[in-house]
Amino acid sequence: MDSFTISALVDELRAALVGGRVQDVLDVEALAIGLEIYAKRRRRYLYLSADASQPRVHLVDAKLRRGLAKPTQLGLLLRRFVEGGAIVDLRQPAWERLLEIEIEARDGTFKLIAELMPRRANLLLLRDGLILDCLKRVGPDENRYRLSLPNHDYLPPPPIRGQLDPARLTESDLRRLLENADKGSTQTRRILPGKILGLSPLLAKEIIFRSTGDIAARAEETDSETLYAAFQAVVTPLLQRRWQPGIGRLQGVPEAVSVVPLTHLDWAARESISAAMQEYFGAINSRDAYAEAKKPVLGAIDESKRKLAAKLDSLQRGLRDESSMERLRQSGELILAYQYTVDSGQRELRAQYEPDEPELVVALDPALSPLENAQSYFRRYEKAKSAAGAVPALIEETRVELRFVEQLERDLAVAGNWPEIDDVIQILQERGHWQGARLKHIGGGGRAGPLRLVNRAGYVIWLGRNSRQNERVTFKLAKPQDIWLHARDAPGAHVVIRNDGRRISDELIAEAAAVAAWYSKRRGDARVQVDYTRVKYVKAIKGAGPGMVAYRNENSLFVQPSDESILN
Numbered sequence: 338m339d340s341f342t343i344s345a346l347v348d349e350l351r352a353a354l355v356g357g358r359v360q361d362v363l364d365v366e367a368l369a370i371g372l373e374i375y376a377k378r379r380r381r382y383l384y385l386s387a388d389a390s391q392p393r394v395h396l397v398d399a400k401l402r403r404g405l406a407k408p409t410q411l412g413l414l415l416r417r418f419v420e421g422g423a424i425v426d427l428r429q430p431a432w433e434r435l436l437e438i439e440i441e442a443r444d445g446t447f448k449l450i451a452e453l454m455p456r457r458a459n460l461l462l463l464r465d466g467l468i469l470d471c472l473k474r475v476g477p478d479e480n481r482y483r484l485s486l487p488n489h490d491y492l493p494p495p496p497i498r499g500q501l502d503p504a505r506l507t508e509s510d511l512r513r514l515l516e517n518a519d520k521g522s523t524q525t526r527r528i529l530p531g532k533i534l535g536l537s538p539l540l541a542k543e544i545i546f547r548s549t550g551d552i553a554a555r556a557e558e559t560d561s562e563t564l565y566a567a568f569q570a571v572v573t574p575l576l577q578r579r580w581q582p583g584i585g586r587l588q589g590v591p592e593a594v595s596v597v598p599l600t601h602l603d604w605a606a607r608e609s610i611s612a613a614m615q616e617y618f619g620a621i622n623s624r625d626a627y628a629e630a631k632k633p634v635l636g637a638i639d640e641s642k643r644k645l646a647a648k649l650d651s652l653q654r655g656l657r658d659e660s661s662m663e664r665l666r667q668s669g670e671l672i673l674a675y676q677y678t679v680d681s682g683q684r685e686l687r688a689q690y691e692p693d694e695p696e697l698v699v700a701l702d703p704a705l706s707p708l709e710n711a712q713s714y715f716r717r718y719e720k721a722k723s724a725a726g727a728v729p730a731l732i733e734e735t736r737v738e739l740r741f742v743e744q745l746e747r748d749l750a751v752a753g754n755w756p757e758i759d760d761v762i763q764i765l766q767e768r769g770h771w772q773g774a775r776l777k778h779i780g781g782g783g784r785a786g787p788l789r790l791v792n793r794a795g796y797v798i799w800l801g802r803n804s805r806q807n808e809r810v811t812f813k814l815a816k817p818q819d820i821w822l823h824a825r826d827a828p829g830a831h832v833v834i835r836n837d838g839r840r841i842s843d844e845l846i847a848e849a850a851a852v853a854a855w856y857s858k859r860r861g862d863a864r865v866q867v868d869y870t871r872v873k874y875v876k877a878i879k880g881a882g883p884g885m886v887a888y889r890n891e892n893s894l895f896v897q898p899s900d901e902s903i904l905n
Contacts, residue, residue, distance in 0.1 A: 338393055338453045339537035340432050345580040345596040345610045346394060347436065350427045353381060353396065357424050359440065364405040364412040368472055370460055371401035374424065385451050385460055387472045392458030393618070394436050394451050396611035404630075411470045414462055418444055418469070432497055432534045452494070463491050500534045503572050508565040515564070518556035525559045526552060536572075539593050544571050546601035571597055582610040584617055591617045631749055634761055638746045641770040645739040652732045662721045668699040669714030676707035734880070741804075741882040742770065744828040747858050748803040760805055768882060787814065790852075792904040797835040798849055800901070802856060807831040807884030808877075817873035820846060822853040823886075825866040825893065829857025831884065833872065847896055854898035864895045 338346075357376025365371040369386040382401045385394045408416075422442030429436055436451040448463040461471040468491050475485035483492045501510055518528050525548075529541040542552045547567035549559055574581065575597055585593040585602030594613045598604050607613040667690045672679070675688055679701070686699040701710050745761050752758045765771045787810045788800040799814050801807035810831045811821065820834040820841055832853040834841055846869060854865035870891040878885045 338434060339540065340429070340434055340535040341537075341540070341575045342594065342596055342610065343394075343429050343434055343436055343453065344575075344578065345582065347427050347429045348578060348580065349609055349611060350383070350394075350396070353377065354383070354424050355426060357381065359419050359422050359424065359442075362412060362415040362420055363401050363403045364408045365401050366404050367409070368458075370409075370412060370415065370472070372419075373401070376424070385449075387451070387458040387460045389456050389458055391618070392451070392453040392455060393614060394453065395614040396609075397615055409472065411460060411462060411472050414470050415449070418442055418447055418462070418464070419449070422447070430493065433494065435493070450491070454494070459485055461485060461491065466491055497534060500532060503533055503535060503568075504576055506533065506565075506568065506572075508561055511565050511568065512561035515556045515559055515561055523556050525549075525554050525556050525564070528556060535575075539595060539599075540571060540597070543595075543597070543599050543601055544568050547571065552601055580610065581606065582613045583607045584613050593617075630758055631752070634749055634758065634765070635746070637765055637771050638742060638749065638761075640772065641742045641765070642739065642746070645735055645742060649732065649735045649739065652728055652735060662718065662725060664697075665714050665718035665721060667697065669711045669718065671697060671699055672701070672707055672711040672714065676711070679707045737878055737881045737885060738768075740828070741768075741885050743858070744804055744882070744884065747828040751802060757803065760803065764804065764882060788901070790901050790904055792845065792848070794845070796837070796839075796841070796845060798852070798901075798904065799831075799833040799835070800852065800856065801831040801884070804882060804884040811872065811875055811884070811886065812877065815872040817871065819872045820849070820869055821872045821875050821888070822846070822850050822867055822869040823888075824854050824857035824859055825868050827857045827859045827865070829853060829859070831886075832856075847894060848899075848903050850894055851896045851899040851903055852901050854896050855900050857898075860898050863897065865898055866893055866895050868893050 354374055354376050357374040359372055360375050360380070361373035363371040363373070365384065366386070368388050369384065372383040372385070374381045374383060380400075382397045382399070383394070384397050384401065386392055405412075419440050419442055422440040425439040425441045425446070427436065427438050434453040436453065438449040438451075440447045440449065445464055447469075450459075450461045450463060452459045452461070459471050459473045459475070462469045468485065468487055468489050470487050471485050473485065474487075475483070477484060483494070514528050514532055515525070518525075524545075526538065526541040526545045529536050529544065530538050544564070544567045545554055545559070546552045547570060548554075548564045551558075580596040581598055582594070582596050583598065583604055583606040584591050585595060585599035585604055587602055589603075592602055593599060594610070594617045596610060598606070607616065671688050671690060672686060675686055679686060682703045684701055684703055686701055687696050688699070689696045699714075701707075702713070705713065745764060749758065749761045752761065762771070787806040788802065790798040790800060792798060799810045801810035807830065810833055815821065815833040816836065818836045820836065822832040822834070823829060830853055832849050834845065834849050850867035850869065853867050854860065854862075857865065859865045868888070868891040870888050874890045875886050875888040878887055
């Protein structure tokens with residue numbers, strides 16, 4: 338963001354935000370703050386980043402999300418002092434890469450300053466010239482002369498000295514710059530930045546290209562007259578604040594944002610500098626913004642899945658190994674049958690249980706009588722038989738819990754804010770799947786409810802996008818005669834078609850099934866099997882997690898997954 342880009346941004350933000358009220362402050366990232374501003378009868382979202390490599394400020398279309406579990410100190414102070422305040426003005430000190438936002442609030446007038454210099458970028462909150470706090474605290478070890486610390490006076494960057502004013506630049510000035518350059522090696526585009534106020538390397542590159550047709554042209558190859566003409570063509574509209582925002586591309590890839598057309602790149606004009614910057618930098622605070630926060634939660638889920646799968650395998654092996662249980666009974670019976678042939682102190686008995694089978698080797702305890710040995714085997718047999726009777730129920734219980742953990746895995750994957758991530762964490766802790774210390778609630782704000790959709794014919798369709806929403810859709814919002822849908826054998830959404838007395842067509846069921854498939858783990862499959870039945874046939878599984886159900890009297894159909902736009 339060179340000084341001309343910031344000037345264009347100031348004009349844009351003044352028109353859009355002055356007079357607006359700050360409704361919310363969000364810690365979007367560790368080095369970025371978001372402001373929700375209600376201005377000109379609409380909500381606007383302003384993104385301010387102090388990233389060392391790409392500092393920037395611009396409006397964004399999508400609602401910004403809080404991306405940090407713990408707010409920054411600056412974020413807390415902004416919420417305390419600035420929320421509810423009105424934006425009075427936005428300004429830029431001449432030729433500086435600084436943006437100042439003046440906010441009139443309950444406790445006085447505040448300035449939010451964005452310093453947009455790479456490597457030294459920062460966001461600071463000031464009152465009466467005093468720093469309340471900043472995103473990056475700079476102490477005397479880093480900068481002896483300009484401290485950025487709470488309770489210190491704010492010192493702006495040192496004024497720019499010794500550079501030429503572009504409004505007064507002459508051809509003679511450019512000729513002297515070319516003559517003083519090292520001949521044979523110095524590219525002209527490296528001479529101009531640092532010598533002329535506001536001229537960034539990008540603008541210098543454009544001026545040289547217009548002058549010579551080669552952005553790498555050396556000083557000795559550059560004519561001062563054509564260079565001056567190109568300079569005027571580029572800079573005059575900027576000095577007159579006639580902004581022409583857009584994006585320069587190289588082989589289809591966005592290379593630069595500018596407020597003057599770039600002829601050395603493939604140029605695409607945009608309606609505003611914010612629109613250009615959004616496109617260049619990409620989506621802010623998308624679901625991937627929470628990837629780091631999700632990692633420990635996903636680790637807990639993976640560990641629970643591993644343990645449950647191992648438990649299920651062990652139970653199934655035990656159920657299959659009926660021969661060892663029968664061996665206990667047969668051993669006891671053989672001891673009884675041959676008890677009179679067993680000598681005192683004998684340690685094993687060899688005998689056939691079936692005439693056509695090999696003899697069995699039965700271990701004996703020499704301290705016990707034959708009868709006591711037989712009774713010991715019979716007790717072990719009864720105990721194993723009793724345990725085996727409980728195994729099928731344990732297997733089913735483990736399968737249900739494994740399915741629920743897989744549902745939580747999907748819930749985490751689609752979680753797009755802290756409350757939704759927190760939901761998964763709290764359920765994991767409640768059900769004993771969280772190792773280590775329990776976490777307090779980290780979510781802020783209310784949790785999103787189920788999605789209510791209305792199709793083109795006026796039917797109401799409810800959609801649950803996570804476990805708690807599924808629970809609410811099926812057991813709070815739905816009525817017994819409503820149609821309930823869910824992707825078979827896959828974690829996913831509960832979808833309910835409200836029965837309002839009209840016939841529910843097969844076409845509507847197929848469309849709702851496509852939505853259920855879309856909001857399931859099998860979204861990427863070409864065809865997904867979806868079950869549907871009346872809500873009255875759907876029952877919660879006792880002891881299972883929220884949204885876990887069993888159902889009967891279902892029908893099935895195979896559909897191609899589609900989002901809710903299919904209903905319109």
